[in-house]
Amino acid sequence: MSVQTPNGFTLDTSGKRIVVDPVTRIEGHMRVEVNVDSQNVIRNAVSTGTMWRGIEVILKNRDPRDAWAFTERICGVCTGTHALTSVRAVEDALGIKIPENANSIRNMMQLALQVHDHVVHFYHLHALDWVDVISALSADPKATSALAQSISPWPLSSPGYFKDLQSRLKKFVESGQLGPFKNGYWGSAAYKLPPEANLMAVAHYMEALDFQKEIVKVHTIFGGKNPHPNWLVGGVPCPINVDGVGGVGALNMERLNYVAEIIARIIQFNDEVYVPDIAAIGSFYKDWLYGGGISSQNVLAYGDIPERANDYSPENLALPRGAIINGKLTEIHDVDLRDPQQIQEFVTHSWYKYPDETQGLHPWDGVTEPHYELGPNTKGDKLAIDSLDEGGKYSWIKSPRWKGHAMELGPLSRWTVGYAQGKAEFKEPVDKFLRDLGLPFEALFSTIGRTAARALESQWAGYKMRHFYEKLIATIKAGDSSTANVEKWDPKTWPDEVKGVGFSEAPRGALGHWVKIKAGKIDNYQAVVPTTWNGSPRDPKGNIGAFEASLMNTPMVNPEQPLEILRTIHSFDPCLACSTHVMSEDGQEMANIRVR
Known part of the structure; x- marks a missing residue:
């Protein structure tokens, strides 16, 4: 049976069903099912998040100043970015301003994460697909x-x-x-x-x-440890004492000089290994321009890396903000995370309950009520699913939409927005990469383009780290060593009821946290993560998400060795850990779920 989706894909479920579960190399709890026709071309795709996160339930009635420590445990891969987004949300709600040094340090920590995550993603999670x-x-x-x-x-x-x-x-x-080379499809004609x-x-x-363990030492210097470095509502937890010789958490010149050394090594590795490898490997796959999905149509970025503290306007963000819909690269739409009509989450095909499941909810009004039920045409049972029914509920991931549109997020989306805005720092590297490989501009919107954008962003991030390091040193030399603002630390200074939103550009894409605070406690908290957008199931209108769209019309050499599926899904750097956490108050196991 063939079905036309509103976002332009023809889904045909009549062919042979192929199941890949789990789609992971080191991290990622997800399942993909596809239907292939007689020529082994994918004609239908189903992406499923197979475990529940539940962090919103855990945070209910907790102190908002502690939220970062809980949200940071959403994931151990993109460690720190949830904490940064959380403290920004609380600071937004309470009207807290941070010192300039704190902004520079936060940016360096976020940029170090970008580099670390991109390097680990390509070499250890994605390279073996090529x-x-x-x-x-x-x-x-x-x-x-x-x-x-x-x-x-x-x-x-x-x-x-x-x-x-x-x-x-x-x-x-x-x-x-x-070890990590086990169970590969070695020798495949793909x-x-x-x-x-x-x-x-x-x-x-x-x-x-x-080398990856050296990169994250930036986090241990500024945040005390990695994974899960320390953060602080109102700034950063590391005091500056340039004349000191030691002390727990204090920044002296020896530590700051060490950061400079790491940044120099990051720049060299990106310039001489990572980016050249992408170009070299890509040159042998110039004819494999599949996996674009909706990347040329609908992309979304919130922006990040503010140049000046406390200014989150698009003009002050080094990473661009904006939305492109229907492939109109000449029209960049403004993004307002507070607008209830812009960002909504649907659960029509997700294992959650809403009062009205035909309607979406803005995250400030979000509901996280699990409801695990399978569609009537599911093959198997709840503990042993053979084949899912995508006509019913089929994923623990909700379906976020921007003004009703399924969107792709991530490095490719950020660089597409920056390119469309005509910013040279995004446009020139992209043009050079395509020119060196002899590829047309349209090739950017493919699995190769998505992979290249991540490498170019890692290179960009290394140089931006050096910029903020030099800015930090200049500010210290000018006599400003402040790293935290605790004027509103006491809950007695807070309004009785407030709400805020924090955002960042995580390695995998735009990340938003929405918080409501009432009587000094968290009344509601919602985190909408990049993989929620990219890995979303269908919405009430039938639009498919970025993962599912990216697999459509991809030819497979051998469906029994689904290398092409892994290649494209891995190009998003899927982080299903951001959808997988639930625990009891005493830390005991609450359920044991078997998925096959």
Whole structure:
């Protein structure tokens, strides 16, 4: 049976059903089902979040100054970004202003997260969708060295280096203990890289695994630890004492100089490894321009990285804010997170209850009431689903919509908005990437384009970190060492009833937290995360979300080895952990859910 969706996709459920569960490499609790036709082309796609988060229930009646510590535990991958968004929401509600130094430090922590997440995402969560590890065993180390030196001045590129790594990889494979390389579809005809490119990429996989732990030391210096660094309503928790020699949490020159060293290494790694790798790998997949979905039609960004403290206007944000709908790149729509008509969440196909499920709710009025029921045409039962019925409820993810439109969020969306605004810092890198690969502008809206945007953003973020580091040092030299404003710390100074919204651009896309505070306690809290938007099920009108749309019309080499599905879904860097947390007050297990 064929159905036309309002957002322009023809869904056909008559073909063979393929189930991938879970879609994950290290993190991500989700399930994808597709129908393929006789030519193995995807004609229907169903994306499912398989566990419930429940953080909104946990936060009810708690002190809003503590909310960041709970929301930060939503995810251990994008660690810190939920905390930043939470403190911004509470500060917005209570009218709290932060010092300039706090703004610079917060920006560096957020940018460090962007770099860390993008590097880990590509090399450890996504690269193996493009790179055949076993093929690397047949590579010529000399030819690999020549390839590496032709694209970058990165020093780890000698024939001996690649020969040694190949020998270690061979022993690893022969041992049978493949660890993260287990269960790959090695040898699939969907892989396009020659052995030498595969060996180079595996080497950089190993190097990135070692380097990623250095990046997050920025969080330990400014926030005391990682994952889950400390944050503070009113600023940051780290005092500045440049003349000090130690002290827990204090910033002295030794610590600040160390941050400068990390930033320099970040810039070098992005410039000489990450971005060149994306271009090199992309050059072998120039004909695989699938996975665009709604990325060329409907994209959304809230903006982030304020230049000056306490100013969240679009003009003050380094990452752009705006919405593009119906593919009109010449028309950038303003985004107002307070407008109840702009952002609404629907639960028609989600495992939740609303008073009226034909209507959406703005997050300030959001309801989080779980209701697990399967559609009548589901095959299997609640504990062992064989095939879902997308005509009913089929996901723990709600369906957020912007003015009724399904939207894509993430680095590609941010860079599309920045490009459409004509900003050179976004436009020129995109044009260069496409020009170097000989690709048309339309190729940006594909799985390759989504992957490239993340690498370009990591490179951009490294240089922005250096900018805010220099700004912090200049402010300190000018005699300002303040990092927190505690004038409104006492709840007695708060109005009886207030509400606020905080936003950021998490690595995976626009993130918003909405809070209502009554009598000094949280009355309602709603977090709408990027993967909620991208991984959303259908809405009441039948519009499909970004994940589902991205898989449509993708040809598969072998549906029994669904590499193409993983390749495109992983390009979003899905973070289903942001939808998976529930616990009792004493920390005991409340339920054991089996999904197969």
